[in-house]
Every structure is written in structure tokens, then in C-alpha cells.
Amino acid sequence: MRRFLARRLAHGAAVIFIAVSLSFLLLHIAPGDPFSATLASASIDPATLAQWRTAYGLDRPILEQYIRFLGQAAVGNFGPSIRYHQPVADVLAAAIPQTITLMGTALVLSFGFGVPLGSWQAAHRGTTTDRIAGTASLIVGSLPEFWLGLVLLLLFAARFPILPSHGAVDPMHDLFPLAERVIDRARHLVLPALTLALLSSASIARYQRATLLDVLPQDFVRTARAKGVAERHVLWKHALRNALVPTIVLAGLSLPALIGGAVFVERIFSWPGMGSVAVEAFAGRDYQLVAGTTVAGAVLVVAGSIVADLLHAVADPRVRAR
Numbered sequence: 001m002r003r004f005l006a007r008r009l010a011h012g013a014a015v016i017f018i019a020v021s022l023s024f025l026l027l028h029i030a031p032g033d034p035f036s037a038t039l040a041s042a043s044i045d046p047a048t049l050a051q052w053r054t055a056y057g058l059d060r061p062i063l064e065q066y067i068r069f070l071g072q073a074a075v076g077n078f079g080p081s082i083r084y085h086q087p088v089a090d091v092l093a094a095a096i097p098q099t100i101t102l103m104g105t106a107l108v109l110s111f112g113f114g115v116p117l118g119s120w121q122a123a124h125r126g127t128t129t130d131r132i133a134g135t136a137s138l139i140v141g142s143l144p145e146f147w148l149g150l151v152l153l154l155l156f157a158a159r160f161p162i163l164p165s166h167g168a169v170d171p172m173h174d175l176f177p178l179a180e181r182v183i184d185r186a187r188h189l190v191l192p193a194l195t196l197a198l199l200s201s202a203s204i205a206r207y208q209r210a211t212l213l214d215v216l217p218q219d220f221v222r223t224a225r226a227k228g229v230a231e232r233h234v235l236w237k238h239a240l241r242n243a244l245v246p247t248i249v250l251a252g253l254s255l256p257a258l259i260g261g262a263v264f265v266e267r268i269f270s271w272p273g274m275g276s277v278a279v280e281a282f283a284g285r286d287y288q289l290v291a292g293t294t295v296a297g298a299v300l301v302v303a304g305s306i307v308a309d310l311l312h313a314v315a316d317p318r319v320r321a322r
Contacts, residue, residue: 008309012302019298020291024069027287028062058287069291078292083284088292091277096296098168099273102192102266103258103300109197110204110254115247117201118208123235125213134206141202149195149268156191164188166270192269196262200254207250212243248311255304259297 053059057068072078078088117133124130157165164170170184215221216239224234259275266275274293281289
């Protein structure tokens, strides 16, 4: 298990290195810099702009900037954010917990909806209800995140105003009693988490249906039926347990999709997470903050992938032997 974990950590480190290097290079080869993009005008002295570029090291050769950037990123020091006027670490410390809360809730809901739906479809394969559910899953899974988010926003926050339309908490949240703070937090989380969960659960349901249909014809399932085990026990206690092993891998693979979708969803619902911060950082060419969000996103994806691999290895000893 240690060698298995060491290989996964080495692969994860390589992925993070490639991600941050590409983000650095793509930003720096584009014309302009943070100051020319946001501050340069006839009212600003060119000497002042030169001083700002010097203060942030933007006047140095790109190779020197890259080496300096890697050294700082290795210790988690990305410097000050040009847009927020505070250390990047502080900006990310406020945004990352919000994104983890949103993604974690969406991931739990996705598997809570998708696995039972896919299993039910497999148990009723070929029926009209299976075809209807499959078609509905395909339609929902193909919807763009921003479109579905806007529809839910218009439906449940505008047409029927039963849920908050933006933010993570009410402006008066800190004055509420504890129970009301929990309810307020949950109400703000419903629409963005539901948007991501609906899209992911549709794909999970189709995947779970296919894997369960591969397991049902196997010998151990036929043996259980021959022994007189009830069909629902055959499905839920024998077949599903083995069909869940490939689905575990899907949990890790879902994180990149959730992070990508969270960028749109967080903007639509004004959720103060990493997606919103990343959009503002890219729009303002905030090099330090872009690097920080890229590293944070890569770490989250790699961590999710490693956890999924470890769970897969625990469930299937053959994986550890590879």
C-alpha cells in the first residue's frame, strides 16, 4: 500500500507542476500585464507604472520570473494579490472552504441520487420507465451548467421566491441564533449545490446502470438466485456491492467536472468560492492570484483522485498488486 500511495503522490505532484507551469506561461506570453490591462491610462505617469512593475518583479526576464515563481509556489507563498490588496494565501483561505463545502455537498447529492436511480434502472431494464429515466438522465446531463443554474434561479428565487438568490449567507447571519444560522447556510447552499448535483447525478446514474448490468449475469448472482435469495436482496446486497467498485473511481473523476462547473455556478449565485475568485483573477491578469487558484484547484483534483484510488485499492486487492 505504501508503494501504491507513493506512486499516486508522485503522479499528483507531476500534474500540479504541469498545471501551474502552463498557467504561468500562458499568462506571461499574452500581451500586456496586470497594470497595463487595468490601470494604464493617460492620467498615470509611465514612471509610476514602471515602479509598480519593478515592485512585482514583472520587469525581469520571464525565465527568472518562472524560477522565482516555482520557488515561492513550493512553499505556498504566492505574494500579494494585485486586485484584493492582500496576500493571496488570505484570499484563498476565505474562498477554498466555500468551494469545498459546495463541491462536497454536490458530490454527496450526486451519488445519493445517481446510484439508486441507476440501480433501479438496471433492475427494470428494458421497461418503459427505464427508457424514460434514461432519456431524462441524458437530457439533464447534457445541459450547460450556467443554463440550468439560471433556470433554477429564475424558478425558485424569482418566480417562487422560496430560496435565496445569491451569496453564502444572509447579511445578518452573524446576528442569528445558532439554529437559524445553520438553516440560513443550508438555504443558500441548496440552489448552487442542486445545480451541480443534477448534472453529475445524471451521468452517475447512467454509469451505475451499465456497471450493474455487467455484474447481474455473473455466476455468483445466479448462484444467489438459485439458493432462493429474494431478488431485491440479490440486487442490493450482492450485485450492487460489486458494481460499486468501478463507481468509486468515478468519484475522483467527478471532481474536475465539479470544479469546472463551480466556476459558472459560483458566478451565477454569487457564491464566494474559488471559482468566483479565479474568474476575477483571470479578468484582471492578477498573476499571483491566478497562480494560487491554479495550484489550489490542481491540489483539490489530485487529492480527490488519490482518495478515489485508495478506496479502489482497498475495495479491490488486484489494484494494489499492479
